[in-house]
Amino acid sequence: MDITIPTTLWDEDSDAVITSWLVSDGAAVNEGDLIAEIMVEKIQHEIHAPKTGTISISQAVEAVVAKGGTIGSIA
Amino acid sequence: MKGQANKCLSNNHMENERKLTIARSMAEATAQEMRRDDNVFVMGEDIGKLGGVYGNTRGLIEEFGSTRIRDTPISETAFIGAAVGAAQDGMRPIVELMFVDFFGVCFDAIYNLMAKNIYFSGGKFQVPMVLMTSGGGGYSDGGQHSQVLYGTFAHLPGMKVVCPSNAYDAKGLMTTAIRDNNPVVYMYHKSLQGMGWLGTEQGATVHTPEEEYSIPFGEAKIVKEGSDVTIVGVGLGVHNGLKAAKLLEEKGVNAEVVDLRTLVPLDRDTVFNSVKKTGHLIVVDEDYKSFGLTGEIIATIAERDISALKASPQRVAYPDIPIPFSRPMERYALPNPEKIVNAYAKMKEQ
Numbered sequence: 068m069d070i071t072i073p074t075t076l077w078d079e080d081s082d083a084v085i086t087s088w089l090v091s092d093g094a095a096v097n098e099g100d101l102i103a104e105i106m107v108e109k110i111q112h113e114i115h116a117p118k119t120g121t122i123s124i125s126q127a128v129e130a131v132v133a134k135g136g137t138i139g140s141i142a
Numbered sequence: 143m144k145g146q147a148n149k150c151l152s153n154n155h156m157e158n159e160r161k162l163t164i165a166r167s168m169a170e171a172t173a174q175e176m177r178r179d180d181n182v183f184v185m186g187e188d189i190g191k192l193g194g195v196y197g198n199t200r201g202l203i204e205e206f207g208s209t210r211i212r213d214t215p216i217s218e219t220a221f222i223g224a225a226v227g228a229a230q231d232g233m234r235p236i237v238e239l240m241f242v243d244f245f246g247v248c249f250d251a252i253y254n255l256m257a258k259n260i261y262f263s264g265g266k267f268q269v270p271m272v273l274m275t276s277g278g279g280g281y282s283d284g285g286q287h288s289q290v291l292y293g294t295f296a297h298l299p300g301m302k303v304v305c306p307s308n309a310y311d312a313k314g315l316m317t318t319a320i321r322d323n324n325p326v327v328y329m330y331h332k333s334l335q336g337m338g339w340l341g342t343e344q345g346a347t348v349h350t351p352e353e354e355y356s357i358p359f360g361e362a363k364i365v366k367e368g369s370d371v372t373i374v375g376v377g378l379g380v381h382n383g384l385k386a387a388k389l390l391e392e393k394g395v396n397a398e399v400v401d402l403r404t405l406v407p408l409d410r411d412t413v414f415n416s417v418k419k420t421g422h423l424i425v426v427d428e429d430y431k432s433f434g435l436t437g438e439i440i441a442t443i444a445e446r447d448i449s450a451l452k453a454s455p456q457r458v459a460y461p462d463i464p465i466p467f468s469r470p471m472e473r474y475a476l477p478n479p480e481k482i483v484n485a486y487a488k489m490k491e492q
Contacts, residue, residue: 086338087347089161104163106338111197128344 068118070139072105072132076112082131083107085138092124096141103138116141162350163336165197167309168274171316172199172236174354176206179234182320183210185221186238195240196276196335218248222273226255229271234320239275242291242329256325257300272319273301274328278378278428279472280341281333285464288472292376292427293434295327296405302326302359303405307334307380309350311403314357321356331377331428345381360407364416368398371486372416374439375426376402379477382458383426386482395486405435410442414450417443421452424485426477431459454492456485 072083083105090102096116103114116122118141126138162170176182183206184199190213193200203211214221218239225235239245245252252273259269279288296303302324306312312330319326333341365380366387373383380401387397398416402409417423423443425436436457443450458477466472 084338086342087161087163087336087344089163089347090159091161094159104336109339111200111337129338129342 068120068141069137070102070114070117070122070141072114072134072136072138074134076134077107077110079108080134081107082133083112085126085128085130085132086111088124088128090122092122094122096120096122105132114138159349160352161347162309162313163197163347164306164309164312164330165194165200165335165337167313167350168198168316168330169193169200169202170350170352171313171354172320173202173205175234175317175320176202176210179320181232182234182236183212184236184238185212185214185225187214187216187240189213189238194238196330196332196337196340198274198330198335199238218244219251222248222251223255225271225273226251226259226269229269229325230259230267234270236272236274236320239273241287242275242277243286243289245275245291245294253298253300257298260324261300268323269325270323272316272326272328274330276332276335277329278331278333278341279465280476281339282467282469282472284467288465290329290331290377290428292329292405292429293438295329296408296435296438300325301406303329304359304403305329305331305376305405306403307365307377307401308346308348310348311357311363311401313350314355315359315403317354317356318359322359329377333378334381343378343381345384357403359404360409362403362409362412363401364398364412365401366397366399368396368420370396370420371422371424371489372398372400372413372420373424373426373482374400374402374413374416376405376435377428379426379428382477382479382482385479386486389479389483390486393483397486408438408442410446413439414443414446418447418450421450422486422489423451423455424482424489425455425457425459426482427457427459428477429460430462431457432462434459453489456489458482458485
């Protein structure tokens with residue numbers, strides 16, 4: 068399952084920047100775990116694991132991502 | 143690109159992995175201490191609803207309310223002075239000076255009240271408070287928002303001074319700071335906070351246990367062992383030292399990197415023993431070069447046993463100039479891994 072940026076986290080159409088991954092690539096995560104932080108206009112938002120499994124990170128810290136964009140997956 | 147991958151971690155560790163930014167680990171330590179001690183409270187500018195400009199009080203007002211998480215007006219003299227009084231009256235205030243550069247407007251409260259009232263009262267009063275403050279440049283914010291001023295605070299007696307380089311240490315040092323009965327200045331570096339636009343040092347975001355723990359002051363940590371040269375630093379300087387060590391390794395030089403973690407008290411023994419082993423010393427500091435940390439570390443070795451040094455020690459510090467606003471000019475002046483590598487080459491040429 069892809070890890071995508073929720074479209075409802077902020078109002079405007081601004082892009083976000085990944086400021087931190089809080090898990091390592093290949094780590095085991097549980098559904099709902101806090102896994103990343105992204106920032107939009109100096110406001111930070113949290114990204115949580117959509118399911119339990121092993122995480123694969125596709126977008127590194129400092130990557131620019133749009134609403135709905137994919138930043139990794141969980142198998 | 144799989145930028146955050148750390149293949150060194152064991153599978154067992156990965157399963158229990160819980161990485162935090164320094165910002166989150168500071169907030170977590172504060173929350174845990176507030177749960178166990180009703181006397182702990184926080185004051186500062188934008189530390190409530192906003193959660194701190196650097197994220198280090200996020201989530202606290204939601205759990206503890208606006209009586210214990212108090213947003214203040216822009217009035218550093220008033221709220222730091224009030225914290226000193228509260229501390230002497232049995233509370234354990236944590237106050238935030240948003241930028242260490244703003245110390246000028248409140249230094250009487252910090253240095254004549256907070257730092258000295260235990261002494262002035264002959265020990266009748268204790269001043270158990272934490273002054274947390276941000277420092278550091280690299281994001282083009284000008285000379286009044288970019289200093290670290292480690293040496294200024296460490297020079298003046300009466301205050302303990304701590305400076306974490308990663309989230310694990312940040313949490314343990316914050317717990318120790320809150321429990322200490324003396325004033326502690328907790329200096330965190332903006333580009334280690336995980337706040338993106340302030341600079342991003344991924345090495346600061348590390349596995350951090352959820353349960354509370356403390357880290358004793360005055361214990362430096364050897365973050366990389368080596369045999370050829372000792373690189374000493376704090377905060378962001380530790381990450382520059384580790385990157386320099388990687389570059390030196392390509393040249394066949396095995397560097398040891400020492401994270402001081404606390405400046406007051408200073409673990410002179412660990413630094414000395416490392417230099418005695420390697421015979422070579424480079425001190426890294428984002429503070430101004432003259433009259434500061436770099437000179438203090440070198441003096442520590444020279445006073446104890448100068449024969450430990452096989453070559454003249456080197457300093458990679460900020461030049462003695464106001465910090466430029468211009469990004470390329472600021473970058474030119476800041477310490478970086480290449481400057482550390484060059485310092486090693488210069489030392490070996492002599």
